[in-house]
Amino acid sequence: MGHDTALLAVDGLKATYNHAITALDGVDIHLARGEILALLGANGAGKTTTLKALSNLLPAERGQVVSGSIRFDGLDVLRTSPGTLVRAGLVQVLEGRHCFRSLTVEENLISGGLGRGSTRAEIAGDIEKVYAHFPRLREKRRAFSGLTSGGEQQLTAIGRALMSRPRLLVLDEPSMGLAPIVVQDIFRILRHLNREEGLSILVAEQNSAVALKYADRAIILENGVAVLTGNANDLRARDDIKSFYLGQKAVAPSIPAVVS
Structure with a gap:
């Protein structure tokens, strides 16, 4: 290459x-x-x-x-x-399922959009996309992340990274x-x-x-x-x-x- x-x-x-x-x-x-x-x-x-x-x-x-x-x-x-x-x-998901445990799943996703400076409308659209990929997160969107399973926390961390609109x-x-x-x-x-x-x-x-x-x-x-x-x-x-x-x-x- x-x-x-x-x-x-x-x-x-x-x-x-x-x-x-x-x-x-x-x-x-x-x-x-x-x-x-x-x-x-x-x-x-x-x-x-x-x-x-x-x-x-x-x-x-x-x-x-x-x-x-x-x-x-x-x-x-x-x-x-x-x-x-x-x-x-270039967006990274660090080892150990980094999500904000005291925020809800949806608040975690919003934080990913805010981090890249997305507008409110962009954040709303991007959240819908994440939920389409991860239906489990839609079900859990009001739950505090710290009370969700390890797999759900990992999905939340990945979803939050996707909210930053990564290319890598x-x-x-x-x-x-x-x-x-x-x-x-x-x-x-x-x-x-x-x-x-x-x-x-x-x-x-x-x-x-x-x-x-x-x-x-x-x-x-x-x-x-x-x-x-x-x-x-x-x-x-x-x-x-x-x-x-x-x-x-x-x-x-x-x-x-x-x-x-």
Whole structure:
């Protein structure tokens, strides 16, 4: 893929925490418009650090990008504030179902629209769209988010992100702590948004089985390095990947670790 066709281009990204601990050591990611890209790897592989770098959130966590570049649709991410990135269409759903627990589901959605400066009429229209995708949220719209299920909180967090009208939706471990049937539902909805509305999606996941089922391509991180990239279907067929890189069984890979 040419760099100019990429909506997101990460090149040679190196990052540390407290100027000492190396978290990323040369990560490259190219995501095309309209693509679902999965970022896979065991816990501690560098997935969350990569996503925080994409939204320029590392400085708030005593992290720093020491070299490399990140461009989102021509914007130099490392010179752009997190709020400006959201308004430009790079919208992230952080790990742990971030919604305002003391607000209702609908108030959470409204807050997403206010964050990007939508008018009242735009917010009303966007809420209807979210409810069309997530009928469960319509049923729960008057409930306080803190009293809804984990799956409903995750849907609320995704719905709130959609209210910011993303062009690239970035999700950190959306499956964490959720029942498999709920996870399948969430990924089905994400793929529907991708196919019907052309939403580009980058999803970091430890659950490689579900991510590879719904993604177009995948990148596997190990110890802060992208060790493998390829078509999701091809990677799904390779048992050595699940066992070796994703920590499911300890067996050495039988074939070289570079596929394109």
